[in-house]
Amino acid sequence: MLVTSGRQLFYSVFAILALALIASAIAWYMGPASQRILVVFFVSLIAVVAQGVYCGNSGIMSFGHLSFMAIGAYASSLLTVPAMMKAATLPKLPHWLASTETSLLPAILAALVVVALVAIITGVVVGKLQGEAATIATLGLLIIVHGILIGWRDVTRGSGSFFGVPRETTMWVAMIGCVIALIIARLYRDSISGLKLRASRENAIAAAAVGVNIKRERLVSWVISAVLMGLSGALMAHFLGAFSPKNFYFVDTFQYLAMLIVGGMTTVTGAISGAVVITIVTEILRHLESGFSLGFIEVPQVFGTTQIGIALLILFAMFRKADGLTGLKEWEERFIKPKRKILSGASLQAAEPDGILTSKGMTMRFGGLVAVNNVDFKLMPGEIVGLIGPNGSGKTTLLNMLSGVLKPSEGTFKIADTLLDGVPSHKVAEHGIARTFQNIRLFNHLSVFQNVLVAALSTRGGKDAESRAQTALERMGMSKFAEMDAGTLSYGDQRRVEIARALACQPSLLFLDEPAAGMNREETDALMEMLRGLTKDLGIGILLVDHDLKLINQLCDRIAVLNEGTLIAAGTPAEIRKNPAVVEAYLGASTDQNDDPEGNQGR
Numbered sequence: 158m159l160v161t162s163g164r165q166l167f168y169s170v171f172a173i174l175a176l177a178l179i180a181s182a183i184a185w186y187m188g189p190a191s192q193r194i195l196v197v198f199f200v201s202l203i204a205v206v207a208q209g210v211y212c213g214n215s216g217i218m219s220f221g222h223l224s225f226m227a228i229g230a231y232a233s234s235l236l237t238v239p240a241m242m243k244a245a246t247l248p249k250l251p252h253w254l255a256s257t258e259t260s261l262l263p264a265i266l267a268a269l270v271v272v273a274l275v276a277i278i279t280g281v282v283v284g285k286l287q288g289e290a291a292t293i294a295t296l297g298l299l300i301i302v303h304g305i306l307i308g309w310r311d312v313t314r315g316s317g318s319f320f321g322v323p324r325e326t327t328m329w330v331a332m333i334g335c336v337i338a339l340i341i342a343r344l345y346r347d348s349i350s351g352l353k354l355r356a357s358r359e360n361a362i363a364a365a366a367v368g369v370n371i372k373r374e375r376l377v378s379w380v381i382s383a384v385l386m387g388l389s390g391a392l393m394a395h396f397l398g399a400f401s402p403k404n405f406y407f408v409d410t411f412q413y414l415a416m417l418i419v420g421g422m423t424t425v426t427g428a429i430s431g432a433v434v435i436t437i438v439t440e441i442l443r444h445l446e447s448g449f450s451l452g453f454i455e456v457p458q459v460f461g462t463t464q465i466g467i468a469l470l471i472l473f474a475m476f477r478k479a480d481g482l483t484g485l486k487e488w489e490e491r492f493i494k495p496k497r498k499i500l501s502g503a504s505l506q507a508a509e510p511d512g513i514l515t516s517k518g519m520t521m522r523f524g525g526l527v528a529v530n531n532v533d534f535k536l537m538p539g540e541i542v543g544l545i546g547p548n549g550s551g552k553t554t555l556l557n558m559l560s561g562v563l564k565p566s567e568g569t570f571k572i573a574d575t576l577l578d579g580v581p582s583h584k585v586a587e588h589g590i591a592r593t594f595q596n597i598r599l600f601n602h603l604s605v606f607q608n609v610l611v612a613a614l615s616t617r618g619g620k621d622a623e624s625r626a627q628t629a630l631e632r633m634g635m636s637k638f639a640e641m642d643a644g645t646l647s648y649g650d651q652r653r654v655e656i657a658r659a660l661a662c663q664p665s666l667l668f669l670d671e672p673a674a675g676m677n678r679e680e681t682d683a684l685m686e687m688l689r690g691l692t693k694d695l696g697i698g699i700l701l702v703d704h705d706l707k708l709i710n711q712l713c714d715r716i717a718v719l720n721e722g723t724l725i726a727a728g729t730p731a732e733i734r735k736n737p738a739v740v741e742a743y744l745g746a747s748t749d750q751n752d753d754p755e756g757n758q759g760r
């Protein structure tokens with residue numbers, strides 16, 4: 158399923174086809190030299206867009222993707238090189254491989270299967286790592302595969318040239334391959350998997366909290382990008398006719414990444430723009446590299462002019478256009494407004510009305526600091542419980558444990574009879590717990606609608622996702638902002654969108670971490686009404702952390718008080734107001750609670 162407007166996709170695919178055909182027609186008219194440049198451009202563009210599928214959507218830079226290009230090149234060439242040639246140049250090949258001689262298409266398909274298998278294995282390993290560690294692992298992959306290619310002489314001819322490959326990548330073959338790759342990359346970006354991955358790139362903790370299985374989505378994009386990379390390698394091999402491991406190492410990695418960075422990592426538009434700019438600059442600099450005359454002065458030959466020029470271009474892009482020349486949006490997302498069908502309102506009723514949360518002995522230690530100490534706690538659907546305490550008393554840490562963001566040092570918690578301690582955040586979300594964050598964690602560069610849709614798609618098996626997303630936005634009064642980027646909204650609206658995103662999960666229990674922060678009194682009162690509605694109409698149980706004691710007192714059925722990580726009191730608002738331990742710890746011993754029955758001091 159695709160999650161973008163059909164209109165936008167139609168224009169995108171149409172533009173890809175039109176551009177490819179126009180470029181091919183011009184090159185065909187201009188002759189063989191132009192056609193050769195265009196073949197290299199098309200094949201390079203496949204590699205760039207392939208890297209974008211992983212790097213752009215996941216936000217993790219990969220230095221290792223040329224390994225897949227190499228595997229695609231060698232695997233397909235081993236199948237297409239004539240048997241007689243193989244007998245002469247690779248005498249130690251296994252018999253079945255030495256005698257196999259296929260045409261280009263089956264060879265490519267077989268090579269892509271090999272690439273996909275290697276990608277699945279390496280993807281599982283790389284997927285265990287985060288951020289820079291994952292990037293370094295991809296660098297390791299590049300070096301390992303390069304080493305294998307050099308060492309496996311019987312199959313690859315080592316560091317020597319692998320020659321005799323039929324030159325079957327014509328301009329039209331390269332064009333078809335490129336168009337297929339671009340369309341796959343574009344469709345992937347707006348597939349359910351692509352959207353979830355982009356959400357995790359924006360904010361991994363929030364994505365997991367709404368049910369996104371980030372490891373799985375990264376693996377999917379890794380495999381798709383590897384297969385496209387393999388296609389690029391196979392086509393490159395059958396264009397060059399001869400190649401060696403150094404064609405798939407650092408220099409070309411740098412070249413393709415430069416195209417991606419300069420154009421814009423996250424879009425197909427960016428990949429195309431980057432490939433065009435770098436190809437033109439490379440062609441110009443290559444001509445200048447051997448020296449040139451300015452009329453009055455002779456500029457001598459300078460080796461490395463091309464690489465230096467591209468590096469300067471990257472620096473320029475980093476300083477002036479950090480998101481690349483085309484930014485974070487596809488061209489059609491900027492110019493063509495999506496049309497959404499209004500779907501009949503899906504119910505956001507608590508999906509597990511008997512999903513009672515019970516925790517026992519919850520403890521969290523950060524080194525020597527006990528942030529939460531042996532806390533027992535209960536929350537039922539349909540009730541609102543306030544969690545209060547001075548700054549640093551452990552409220553957010555408790556919420557983080559109960560939502561799977563942090564693994565408790567000790568203690569257990571369960572929903573109904575299902576034990577959840579140690580369960581990752583995305584699985585906790587599937588059991589009916591949704592949350593918002595103290596420091597707003599929206600997917601800033603996704604639209605408001607996409608923010609909420611990700612949550613709906615990732616929970617309840619994705620059933621009625623669009624309809625749930627629309628209903629959640631309506632309930633929070635945010636429908637009017639649906640197509641705006643979430644990061645551009647005011648603070649208060651961002652908090653409302655975060656609650657709408659949590660509601661789209663159709664939770665039984667909702668944790669709100671300081672939802673009224675940044676709101677004025679009027680907005681806070683409206684929020685209070687809205688939260689009451691959630692418990693009454695939908696039967697959702699709310700755990701509310703806030704320093705606004707007026708809000709807590711007026712809204713909550715029960716209040717739990719933490720001090721220095723320990724639960725010091727629990728009871729009705731009236732009981733808590735009279736509790737001397739609370740007054741002592743929370744309001745300060747000198748404060749007479751009767752002076753302020755609304756308890757506004759803690760704000």
Ligand SMILES: Nc1ncnc2c1ncn2[C@@H]1O[C@H](COP(=O)(O)OP(=O)(O)OP(=O)(O)O)[C@@H](O)[C@H]1O
Pocket residue numbers: 523526528546547548549550551552553554555595
């Ligand atoms: N990831 C972490 N690593 C180390 N210490 C942490 C971490 N998270 C929280 N702490 C510490 O644990 C204690 C409890 O922090 P927590 O944020 O849970 O308190 P809080 O009651 O939510 O505070 P506030 O009301 O200011 O939000 C603090 O001393 C804090 O510095």
